[in-house]
Amino acid sequence: MSLTSEDADPSEQRAVARPAAANAQPGRVTFNRLELHRILNLYGRMVADGEWRDYAIDFLKDRAVFSVYRRASEVPIYRIEKDPRLARKQGMYSVISATGLILRRGHELERVLLAIDRKLAVV
Numbered sequence: 001m002s003l004t005s006e007d008a009d010p011s012e013q014r015a016v017a018r019p020a021a022a023n024a025q026p027g028r029v030t031f032n033r034l035e036l037h038r039i040l041n042l043y044g045r046m047v048a049d050g051e052w053r054d055y056a057i058d059f060l061k062d063r064a065v066f067s068v069y070r071r072a073s074e075v076p077i078y079r080i081e082k083d084p085r086l087a088r089k090q091g092m093y094s095v096i097s098a099t100g101l102i103l104r105r106g107h108e109l110e111r112v113l114l115a116i117d118r119k120l121a122v123v
Helices: 033-048 109-113
Strands: 054-059 064-069 078-082 093-097 102-106
Touching: 033 064, 033 109, 093 109, 102 109
Parallel strands: none
Antiparallel strands: 054 064, 064 078, 078 093, 093 102
């Protein structure tokens, strides 16, 4: 009796030493560590202010999406997207509102996040 890939127990397969980049699924767009650090810093500040409550990260074939929710049962109030196909055009980063309106698009994540990053302003 031969084992097919469906019948094989994944815990019995030996891990082969390979680079970290090889562990990611091929053809998936992801946020790198610095991008995710910047997004999560903004998320943490907004959670502390009571504005945001939940998030979701989706790594798709053509783009990576960080969705921000006010409540877990709602639609996302903002989506931060990374689409490498637009890197040479309008920029691969964009912030999209719940209605689908693109608030800002650009080549640098820092500048794009300024659309939703509310700093303390002197009145």
